[in-house]
Amino acid sequence: MLTEIANPKIRIEHVSYAYDGEMVLRDVTLDVPANAVTAFFGPAGGGKTTLLRLINRLNDLVDGTQMTGRISLDGQDVYALGVNIPQLRRRVGMVFALPLPLPGTIRENVLYGPRLAGERDRSRLEEIVVRSLRQAALWDEVRDRLDGPASALSGGQQQRLCIARSLALEPEVLLLDEPTSGLDPISTGKVEESLLELKQHYTIIIVPHSVQQAARVADHAAFILMGDLIEYQPGKKIFTTPRDKRTEDYVTGRFG
Amino acid sequence: MRKGSMSGWGEFVVETLVRVAGFSAIGFVLLIFLFLLREGVPAFFEVVPGNLFGTRWYPTFDLFGTLPLVLGSLLITITAIVIALPLGVATAVFVREVAPNWAREILKPMIEVLAGIPSVVLGFFGMTLVAPFVRQVFGAPTGLTAFTGALILAYMALPTLISVAEDALDAVPRSYRDAALAMGATQWQTIWRVVVPAARSGIVTAVLLGMGRAIGETMAVMMVTGNAARMPLTLDSLFRPIRTMTATIAAEMGEVAQGSTHYHALFGIGIILFVLTFVINLTAASALFQKRRRGGLR
Ligand SMILES: Nc1ncnc2c1ncn2[C@@H]1O[C@H](COP(=O)(O)OP(=O)(O)OP(=O)(O)O)[C@@H](O)[C@H]1O
Ligand SMILES: [Mg+2]
Numbered sequence: 276m277l278t279e280i281a282n283p284k285i286r287i288e289h290v291s292y293a294y295d296g297e298m299v300l301r302d303v304t305l306d307v308p309a310n311a312v313t314a315f316f317g318p319a320g321g322g323k324t325t326l327l328r329l330i331n332r333l334n335d336l337v338d339g340t341q342m343t344g345r346i347s348l349d350g351q352d353v354y355a356l357g358v359n360i361p362q363l364r365r366r367v368g369m370v371f372a373l374p375l376p377l378p379g380t381i382r383e384n385v386l387y388g389p390r391l392a393g394e395r396d397r398s399r400l401e402e403i404v405v406r407s408l409r410q411a412a413l414w415d416e417v418r419d420r421l422d423g424p425a426s427a428l429s430g431g432q433q434q435r436l437c438i439a440r441s442l443a444l445e446p447e448v449l450l451l452d453e454p455t456s457g458l459d460p461i462s463t464g465k466v467e468e469s470l471l472e473l474k475q476h477y478t479i480i481i482v483p484h485s486v487q488q489a490a491r492v493a494d495h496a497a498f499i500l501m502g503d504l505i506e507y508q509p510g511k512k513i514f515t516t517p518r519d520k521r522t523e524d525y526v527t528g529r530f531g
Numbered sequence: 532m533r534k535g536s537m538s539g540w541g542e543f544v545v546e547t548l549v550r551v552a553g554f555s556a557i558g559f560v561l562l563i564f565l566f567l568l569r570e571g572v573p574a575f576f577e578v579v580p581g582n583l584f585g586t587r588w589y590p591t592f593d594l595f596g597t598l599p600l601v602l603g604s605l606l607i608t609i610t611a612i613v614i615a616l617p618l619g620v621a622t623a624v625f626v627r628e629v630a631p632n633w634a635r636e637i638l639k640p641m642i643e644v645l646a647g648i649p650s651v652v653l654g655f656f657g658m659t660l661v662a663p664f665v666r667q668v669f670g671a672p673t674g675l676t677a678f679t680g681a682l683i684l685a686y687m688a689l690p691t692l693i694s695v696a697e698d699a700l701d702a703v704p705r706s707y708r709d710a711a712l713a714m715g716a717t718q719w720q721t722i723w724r725v726v727v728p729a730a731r732s733g734i735v736t737a738v739l740l741g742m743g744r745a746i747g748e749t750m751a752v753m754m755v756t757g758n759a760a761r762m763p764l765t766l767d768s769l770f771r772p773i774r775t776m777t778a779t780i781a782a783e784m785g786e787v788a789q790g791s792t793h794y795h796a797l798f799g800i801g802i803i804l805f806v807l808t809f810v811i812n813l814t815a816a817s818a819l820f821q822k823r824r825r826g827g828l829r
Contacts, residue, residue: 440714444714
């Protein structure tokens with residue numbers, strides 16, 4: 276099984292994790308290459324979301340959890356003492372399963388992160404709005420109503436707005452947790468299309484909402500089953516020639 | 532008799548009971564309001580408007596100017612809210628967002644106990660401790676001032692304000708916090724720029740409920756404000772005695788001749804108070820309504 280590559284963007288080593296004493300990840304080790312789309316897929320409750328949230332330390336505020344192992348970004352342990360957590364989260368953006376525009380206009384939503392980070396320069400902010408919305412394939416649809424309420428957008432547009440919001444911070448890594456779970460096929464197609472564009476500049480980890488989506492967008496894919504990393508292969512081989520029986524059963528739709 | 536019709540009967544009885552209870556609650560409020568109108572409206576005919584909305588309240592000389600009383604009530608209510616709002620929101624934020632679990636378990640019941648302190652006890656506390664303090668610190672001629680009343684009122688409004696604001700913070704979905712944190716917000720930025728603004732309408736409701744409680748408060752206010760019916764127009768009015776609508780009604784109702792102009796005037800004050808509270812509550816309700824219509828929070 277491929278777990279180690281040269282110069283990975285993210286390296287996950289022997290990570291185990293428990294909520295209130297209940298193990299949800301067991302000794303997960305894998306490397307995530309830069310400028311590619313890596314998919315974590317598997318049945319519900321397997322720990323995929325948890326693994327994503329460990330990378331940007333979003334689970335820090337959850338009580339009663341236990342973690343062992345190491346996660347590093349560009350070789351730096353993200354859980355080391357003295358790590359600037361807000362800065363880490365600006366480098367590792369995240370988009371959640373449910374699109375959640377913050378109260379306010381489309382423009383305000385895109386600029387939330389940069390403003391929190393202290394960006395005040397007007398022309399710079401304007402530039403960020405245009406660039407982020409373009410990258411998220413939303414610009415053409417909203418260019419005329421940037422100052423309209425974000426909540427008036429359709430579900431698919433809201434999800435792309437959330438992607439734009441993450442991109443506004445120019446992260447290095449983008450974590451996408453089922454970004455198209457609530458979307459119609461056309462919006463899903465648009466989001467997937469923008470991924471192809473984005474991976475040239477970003478390292479992307481996606482939890483797809485179906486095996487089919489994983490097969491469509493992933494450059495590499497890892498199968499996670501109830502807290503265990505079963506199989507991780509480069510390219511799309513995992514979908515055509517899985518090595519593990521359990522992976523095969525899952526991708527051929529025999530369970531899950 | 533079939534089982535179905537049995538439960539149909541039970542349902543009918545329960546439904547009727549609930550309906551009667553509901554309507555009678557509304558009915559009683561209406562009755563109170565009608566009574567208030569019957570006793571108070573004559574004042575608006577017996578006293579010329581120039582007098583009724585004048586600046587001097589001396590019933591013995593047939594002067595029924597309600598303006599100093601209305602302004603007195605508003606002055607201490609608004610001052611109380613200005614004091615209580617930042618304290619209450621900060622406390623709610625601390626209890627809900629910052630305090631560790633064990634501290635929250637201790638603080639919450641303590642705050643609820645505060646709400647249960649009888650107002651006469653607070654008035655006593657105000658007279659013996661707060662008033663001398665105000666006199667010394669602010670150099671007022673007497674400690675029984677509008678400011679003393681506002682402090683006591685702020686204290687009384689706090690428990691309601693805190694628990695309603697806390698519920699509002701609690702109702703902000705976990706995902707809002709996650710979204711903010713994921714964009715690199717610090718814990719403070721998350722609280723002040725995302726969670727509190729998202730809970731804004733709930734906090735407005737908390738303030739209005741606190742105001743409604745404060746403006747109707749009588750006993751404690753009567754004990755600590757000095758009860759001089761003067762116009763609070765100068766800058767130092769806050770540190771001078773004042774008289775509220777509630778204190779006037781409570782103090783004078785006992786010795787007034789039923790049916791006299793003075794009697795009607797006191798009920799007239801009651802109507803003004805009722806209308807003010809009604810407007811405040813209506814604003815609170817419409818704040819809630821607007822939030823729902825905008826679909827701001829999910
Ligand atoms: N905050 C939490 N507190 C306690 N247990 C949790 C928490 N979050 C997740 N879990 C548990 O951890 C396990 C893994 O959850 P996780 O959300 O990571 O799975 P997932 O693979 O993302 O599932 P899905 O495909 O349904 O999104 C589940 O059993 C879940 O109940
Ligand atoms: Mg998940």
